[in-house]
Amino acid sequence: MLYRDNARRIVLALKHGDRHDMARAAAPWLARAARPLIVPDLLVAPVPLHWTRLLARRYNQAALLSAGLARLARLEHCPDLLVRRRSTRTQDGRSRAGRFANMEGALALHPRRAARLGGRAVLIVDDVMTSGATLHAAAGACLDGGARSVAVLALARVAKDGWAAI
Numbered sequence: 722m723l724y725r726d727n728a729r730r731i732v733l734a735l736k737h738g739d740r741h742d743m744a745r746a747a748a749p750w751l752a753r754a755a756r757p758l759i760v761p762d763l764l765v766a767p768v769p770l771h772w773t774r775l776l777a778r779r780y781n782q783a784a785l786l787s788a789g790l791a792r793l794a795r796l797e798h799c800p801d802l803l804v805r806r807r808s809t810r811t812q813d814g815r816s817r818a819g820r821f822a823n824m825e826g827a828l829a830l831h832p833r834r835a836a837r838l839g840g841r842a843v844l845i846v847d848d849v850m851t852s853g854a855t856l857h858a859a860a861g862a863c864l865d866g867g868a869r870s871v872a873v874l875a876l877a878r879v880a881k882d883g884w885a886a887i
Contacts, residue, residue, distance in 0.1 A: 722750075724849055724877040732848050732877050736782045744782065747876050748789025751846070755790060758872040760842045765791040766802035768847040768859050769828065773808050786876055787846035802834045802843070803859055820854035828858045830866040838863065842870045850875035 722728035735743035767783035775781055784800045791798035809827050830838065845859045850873070860871040 722877045724851075724879045728877045735785070736848055737778075739779075741780070741785055744785035744789055747786060748793050751786060751790040751874060751876065752793040755794060755844065755874055758844055758874065759794060759796070760870075763796050763842050763844055764799055764802070764837065765794075765796045765844045765846060766799045766859075766863075768845060768855055769801070769803045769805045771805040771808040783847045786848060787844075790844075790846060790874070796844075799834055799837055801831050802838065803828050803845075803862055804831045817852045817854075820852040821857065824854045824858040826858075828855075828862045830862055835866050839867050840869050842872070843868045845871060845873045847873070847875045849877045849879060851879040 722731075724732065731743050731747070734740035735747075765787050767781055767787040769783075770778065770781045781800070788798055788800065790796070805827055806829050807827055809823050815823060843860075843863045845856055845863065847856060847859075850856055853873075856873040856875070860873060863871045
């Protein structure tokens with residue numbers, strides 16, 4: 722979805738309004754969108770929150786989305802494949818370059834989950850993609866850890882002039 726109007730309201734309700742039902746409703750949309758990305762032995766994982774943000778929010782909206790997708794597509798789900806090593810400041814108001822700089826080195830493989838990755842294809846799921854900086858960091862961590870390939874999927878995409886997906 723384009724991140725505007727009703728799509729924006731859905732994402733914000735999921736992200737900040739404790740509306741977990743939005744993730745259940747979105748799971749079939751994500752499963753349909755993911756069909757071309759599904760390969761044998763695909764591992765599905767969410768973009769992680771830093772533990773302090775997870776503690777404040779009480780849930781990771783990307784993990785709710787990835788769990789629903791994995792369940793419907795009958796794929797293995799690893800909600801803690803990645804960790805956020807440091808608390809990154811919000812991406813709001815940052816330029817594209819600023820967003821990438823903010824995410825530099827922020828994500829890594831969970832040391833106890835790295836063995837599940839070896840040579841597999843991974844699908845990283847997030848709620849919103851703006852510049853692609855967060856998904857780029859997640860994909861890089863997976864590739865550095867030995868993933869065969871990485872695909873990304875977001876529930877919504879911000880469309881801004883001059884910003885291209887990577």
